[in-house]
Structure formats: structure tokens, C-alpha cells
Amino acid sequence: MPEILLREALKRGLEEALESDPRVFMMGEDIGEYGGAYAVTDGFLKKFGPERIKDTPISEQAFLGAGIGAAAAGLRPIVEFMSISFTLVAFDQIVNMAANLRYMSGGQISVPMVIRAPTGAGVQLGATHSQSFETWLAEVPGMKVVCPSNPYDALGLMRSAIKDNNPVLVAEPALLYGAKGEVPDEYYEIEIGKADVTREGSDITLVSYGYGMRPVNDAADKLASRGVSAEVLDLRSLSPVDMDAIVASVQKTNRVVVVDNARRRGGVMAEIAADLQERASEWLDGPVMRVGSIDVPWPYNRGLEREVLVDADNVLTAVADGYGL
């Protein structure tokens, strides 16, 4: 199978949609002439023209809101944010409008819109540019949230997100744009709301998503070298979240560590841990262990930032603390 970068996988998904569906268009800051802050849309302006590749003013509320209106009128906008931290200035539009419109109109109006945003820390951008607010939006009814950890998933999830008739946030781990992975030429989609068991095991379940899969996979390797067989789940989708898959795995391994690349408090994993203690306590040999980045604003200094970010050692410590493995 050919190997491509995650950035290229996203690009392929977007390009296909622009080619096959005239209702699809893109908006965002510097996605056209400049080529996109992370070069995902490089070359699109030339190929699809300014009517479909719209450079916007630095007005996140207005262009995200305009995406909602265009979607309500039957188009299929794809709106890019330069950083998921900048979605905060448009949160009113995302939550009060995009996610609520269908419900408060009694099902009359849908918002088939994709919101793309780079997420996560790791490249020394400091507190305002390193956050992971997919965790906040995963709580909001009326929308979906996905986050790929590799190029294969990035393409499959992007295809599904664009076809979906709801607002879908595609959180793109900024540290993974340059990650390589195998992507087949044959068409496939990845269903939103289904987790992926990326590694089968029998002793302990490790759950994460997005960039968090890196420390989890490293930890699983280290555990394997010690004879501990870890089962690894990649959520792929944070809303809806595939609790059934997590519970099924826990029933098999009787041990679980959930790992959030975002801050530990209030993240998606906090929710999963709470659900697990309700649904799987009788299967568990120990506490639901939860790992996340340290609960401070993201520091700039490289050493400090690395320390705040979850790594494989944090995961292994949780495995040891919770289950003595």
C-alpha cells in the first residue's frame, strides 16, 4: 500500500469532495492565496477558483456563522480554523447556532458543515495556541467530533464528515500533519462513532485518540517487552463515543487506562472513566486509571512543554499504580 502523510490524506479527502459535489466549498483564513497555515489546501485556489476556495477576513464568528447559513440553505461548507484555540471566539456560533438549529427548529433545518481545526500542543506555541478544545465540543449535543491519529483514519473520517448531514468537527492533531501511514487507493469510509481496536491484547485496555495514540502505542510496546499484552483502542470519534467497544474490551482484559492528550481535567476521558465505573465496575480488577496532560496553561519552553504533555512513561506509571503491572 502506498504511504502518504496525514496532511496529504486530509487534502485528498477535501479534493475528492470538491471535485464530486458542487455544493462543497471551503472558507477560512489564508486557505487560498497563502495555501493554508498547515498547507492542507495548497493549490486549491488555482484548481477550484475563488468562489469555492474563499479566503476570509480574520472574523471567525462571521465566517463560521456564514458557513451555518450556507449549510442551512443546502450547501456543504468546509470551514477551516487556523487553530482550535481560535474556535473560542466562534463558540457562540458553533454551539448556539450550528448545534442547536436543528433541534430548536423541530427538525426543519440541518447544518451539514465540516469544521476543521489543528489541535494540540507540542510545537512550542505557548498557552493560546496549544489547546485541545475538541474535548469541550464533544459534550455538545447536535454535533459530532472526530479526531484521526493516522493518515488512513484521516481520509476515512474526512470522507464521512463531509457526507454527514450534521456539523462535524474534524480535530487535526497539529503534531501529526507530517505523520506517514499506509492509505489504499480503493475507496473506503470510516464510520463516525466507532472505535478501532488497533492492537489486540488480553491483560489491559489502553484507550486514547489523536496524538495520544503515540504515547499509548509506545507504552504498549514497552509492556509487550515485559510480557504484558495490552489491547489498544483508538476512539477515532469523540462524539458519539463508542462506549460499547470500550466496555467490551474491558470485559476481556479487566483492566483499563484512559489517556487524554488534552488536559486531564474535564476531558473526554473523564467522561469515559465515569461511564466505565457505572457500566464495567464488576469486570474491573482495579480503578479506572486516567492520564492526561498537566492541568496548567501550556508553557512555551521546550522542556516544560514536554513535561506537561502526556508521554509513554505517564501511561506506564498509571498501569503500574492501578494494576501493579
Add this chain to the structure above:
Amino acid sequence: MASSTKSNSKTAKSSKNGKKSGTAGLDESVVTSKVDHLELFRQMFLIRQFEIACGENYSKGLIRGFLHLYIGQEATGVGAISTLREDDYVVSHYRDHGHALARGLDVNRSMAELFGRATGTSKGKGGSMHLFDAAKGFMGGHAIVAGQLPLAAGLALAQQYNKTDALTICFFGDGSTNQGIYHETMNLAAVWKLPVLFFLENNMYGMGSSIERVRAGGIDFYPGMATYGIPAAEVDGMDVLAVKEATEIAVERIRDGEGPQFIEAKTFRFSGHSLADGQKYRGQDEVKEWEERDPVATFPAQLIKRGLVTSDQIDEIKTEVNEAVAKAVEFAEQSPDPDLPEIYNDVLA
């Protein structure tokens, strides 16, 4: 305040061209000859009676939540919406009953929505501030102040993208101009030349805040639109024909591809901001002064005086409307509450 309004009462000005749009109102035979006066009156009277019935049923506890009445502002919504086509979109804020009814929403289902009933426009899940009828191009009913502005821009963007000459009209209040999103949307619409008509209903107050207390630039908003290069006109919002004429001019420009237009109607709500408002912030003299210009009273009186309609015709409409509103209340009251499983419907498509 009222005096400055009066001085502009019969003129729709364009700040861009400096061109006067001509005198509107009943003195203008060109305007009066082609206008369905009785229909304009019927709509204004319907809104008035609907709102009065809403107030009564709020007092009875049959309507709950926040209820914002449109009483006093009927001429703006009716005059403006009467110029539109079926394929245009209408976007409103939480004071939306008037716009909804002027757009032709079913009176029964609108009232039922306020009662929270299953037969309501949103099956009882939206309420007074969130009326919708997508089939009629009525795209809400939005209750975050100024939040509806980019929605309107986006609907207009779709109309432009699809290469139609349809347009979107967006109603908002003076208070919403102090939101950041207001600036963002005006600029975006102007940069992209979107077919959107921004229609400001300046009723002199945002809740309990008079414009002077919250805006540094005085009570006129239309001159500020020069910043965005958006042509802007001011109109007397108590004169339904003046509103209609000013809107027609703006609509024509938009259909001709001239991009967004802005109209500021000076108007007044006769009752409180919502039914929860004791109106401690304003004197009743001011209210009385505006009430003397009540369009629901002055318009038919002028029509009769001019011999354009008879008082019998007016009375006939009144009877018909009163019956329709009474029927709507009855319909709402007799409609069932939504079933509990309805909670889970319409979250996702």
C-alpha cells in the same frame, strides 16, 4: 428623540448616493395606486391582535419563558417583508412574531409553538424566541443578540453561490450593533458583495438601556455604514408605506448585484422589553408620544380619509382577524403537549 425621528419621518435617504428615494406615504399617488393597502393593514392588525392575545395568555401562564412583543413596530416588519419574493429568506431575532406572521407563517401553529404544543412550528421545542418555517424561507427566530447576522450572510452566500437573484433580509435591534459579530458580518457581507438586506429596527432601547447610555455615536446608525461601503437609508418605521418604499429600493439594488444594503427604521415598542419588564427606565410621556403615531391606528384612518378604503372594509378585516386569533388560541390550547420521546428527536440529522 421623537422629534429627530419626526424630522425624518417621510424620507428614505441613501447615504451613499446622497440620492433621496422620494417621498413615501399617502401623498404619493404612484405608490398608493399599486399597493394593496388592505393587505398591509390586515397584517399589521393581525400582528397587533396576536401579540395582545400572547400577553393575555402569558398572564394566564399558558405561555411561559421570555415573551417579547412586537406591539408598536408592526409597520416595519410588514412594510419590509411585503417587498419580498417566495425564494427570499427572512431572518429574525427573538422579537420574531411580527416577522413570522408577515412572512405568512400559520397563525395556529405559531400560537401553538408559544404554548409549547406538539402542533407548534418547532413541535413545541423552540418557543416564542425560536419560530421557524423553512418551507416559507423563515429561518428563525434567534435569541443570542446579533447571533443571527452571520446566518443571514451565509444564506445570502448560498443564494449568490447558486447564481440566483434571491436575497436574504435580516432583522436586528439597535442593541445588537454593539456586538463584535455585527462588525465582522457587515465587513464580510460587503467584501463578498452578498445579497443581504440588513434591516435595523431602532426602537431606541435595548432592554432597559437607551441608546444614549450604551452608544457613543448618537442615535443614528445608518451614517456609520459608510465605514463598510454599505449603502444605508433611514426610514420612518411608523409609516408602513415609507418602509415599503425604502425596502423596495434596497431590494432592487441587491437583485441588481450591488451587494448588501442597510436600512434603519426608527420605531418604538409600546410595551416592555418582555413581559417581565416593569419599564422603570423610561417615562410614560415618551411612550405616549410614540403611541400617537401608532401605525395600526393611523394607517387605516388615513386610508379612509383619503377615500382609498371604506371603514366597512377596515371593520371587516378586524372581525376576520379577531376571529382568526381567537381560533389560534383555541387551537393552541386544545393541542396536545409533545410526547416525551420527542425529547430525543431532531438532535442529529
